[in-house]
Amino acid sequence: MELLFFVFALAIFLGFELIAKVPSQLHTPLMSGSNAISGITIVGALLAVQADGETMTQVLGFFAVIFATINVFGGYAVTDRMLSMFKKKDTGGAK
Amino acid sequence: MSVISPYAYIAASILFCVGLKMLSRADTARRGNQISAIGMLIAVLATLIVGGMNYVWIIAGVVVGAGIGSVAARKIEMTGMPEMVALFNGFGGIASLLVGWAEYHKVVSMEAGAFDMLTIVAIYLAILIGGLTFTGSLIAWGKLSEKLPGKPYLFAGQQIVNGILVLAVVVGGVMLCMNPTADAAYRILGVAIALSLVFGVMSVIPIGGADMPVVIALLNSYSGLAACAAGFVIENNVLIVSGSLVGASGLILTKIMCKAMNRSLANVLFSGFGSGTASGGGGGGDVDGEAKPISAEDAFVILEAARSVAFVPGYGMAVAQAQHAVVELGNLLEANGCEVRYAVHPVAGRMPGHMNVLLAEANAPYEQLVEMDDINPIMSTVDVSVVIGANDVVNPAARENEGSPIYGMPIINVDEAGTCIVLKRSMKPGFAGIENPLFFKDNTRMLFGDAKASVSSLVAEFKEL
Secondary structure, three states: OHHHHHHHHHHHHHHHHHOOOOOHHHHHHHHHHHHHHHHHHHHHHHHHOEOOOOHHHHHHHHHHHHHHHHHHHHHHHHHHHHHHHHHHHHHHHHO | OOOOHHHHHHHHHHHHHHHHHHHOOOOOHHHHHHHHHHHHHHHHHHHHOOOOEOHHHHHHHHHHHHHHHHHHHHHOOHHHHHHHHHHHHHHHHHHHHHHHHHHHHHHHOOOOOOOOHHHHHHHHHHHHHHHHHHHHHHHHHHHHOOOOOOOOOOOOOHHHHHHHHHHHHHHHHHHHHHOOOOHHHHHHHHHHHHHHHHHHHHHHOOOOHHHHHHHHHHHHHHHHHHHHHHHHHOOOHHHHHHHHHHHHHHHHHHHHHHHHOOOOHHHHHHOOOOOOOHHHHHHOOOOOOOOOEOOHHHHHHHHHHOOEEEEEEOHHHHHHOOHHHHHHHHHHHHHOOOEEEEEEOOOOOOOOOHHHHHHHHOOOOHHHEEEHHHHHHHHHHOOEEEEEOOOHHHOOHHHHOOOOOOOOOOOOOHHHOOEEEEEEOOOOOOOOOOOOHHHHOOOEEEEEOOHHHHHHHHHHHHHOO
8 A cells, every 4th residue: 555655656757757858849739648647547447347347337437438548549640640740740840 | 478578578569668768769669659659569469369358349440540530640730730740649648437337347346346546546546547548638639739729719618617626536536435336436437537527627718829738748648647547457567667668758849848848737728828808918018110011022032132031830730731831931942042040939839849830741851840949049140030820939039028927038139230020920928918018129021821822932032043
């Protein structure tokens, strides 16, 4: 149990360190990319849909799966689409 | 099979860290996003092999979610990106709420089910933060897509209502955690869910459209923290790690946005800035002189003679969808032997980096994009600055007028250029209701009309050369 807090504290610290200096043109992709990562709650959603669980738990889990999947797929796809435009511009400038 | 799951979760966590790191550098950003997506895939597969799940429901849920998410991501216009990000954020939040609720239901419906103190507190937090993120994001989505009025919504006694809400949330939390399996506890949980949803609405309605970059960044952080709380609920490290990473990155962005507006987070969240009340009207100070309108032909003559031009885009460029026309004009100017730059203020637009996304979509050359701190020192060497739908971020009152509500906010000093051409629909002041003395300066010319139409007519003039 204490281990969870230990992990939490270190991960928060790590998060600040990882993204401390991000150039402003990447603010939007960073935001939508990290937004996609927050869809990790899909793991909890999947675990809630237990085969031998109560119907109510399964229904809650089912909707959680839907919303989390929208978050994951939408977030990664939109970020990739945005960054592909950034990419195109890079090579365009190099010509 | 599930013996490998913990190790797969570690691998996923590492991939998220590497992905985020790469996402913060221009040349590696796209790979970074893909690496983080692989991490997500690994985490999901590692969960599925644990077994014992109702796979029919899961497949149905994933198919529906993936369909909606992919279609929405492909269809959305780049100008609609802020509201899309807000909406996805909200979905992450509601998912965490449902995970917390499902876990609660699972335990109370077991015979002799009992909670650890930590688990019930985490459930309560996952529900609270998740619900707040959900409705807060929906309101932000409404404001950004202009389905709701962008003005701050304030009413008498708002602080009192919010105070009561906070109190109710705290009391409910204590009651639930003291006795989580009592008969009344489920009702308290229901009330808590409702309160969290109301709380999200109440938090975002008093915040004006131009403060949305801060709100979106903050909601992004919340969605991470909600996932983190869900991680404590199911005692899963990968949720805690990735939720914390997102929480931290959202906070960093929030801080950057607040700094770019020279305001504290508390001021953004609670002041209803720009509601057009006392602060807006008197703050503008005395404005001398008269705005000098200019025709597109005259603007063309000025630009044609310019050796160096800086475009300063704002939300108006996004509204008018003028980014393609602007970059076309920029390219024509460059072909005309002019040095072209696009100067982007950190809070221009409605989300962090909004203008950069639009300019990237229009294929603006990367090296021509400059940040505020790089353009200001050389602004006096720029012949013409062209303000396209920006207002507060170029308002010299922030520099000169101590009585102005935006005094102290860093701005792009467009008035220091030889000539400043302002593209604007009308003389209406910006969102904050603050007069902009820039429009009345001797070297400022106003080109009235729709930004896209104005820029297009300039482009047409150049093509006639």
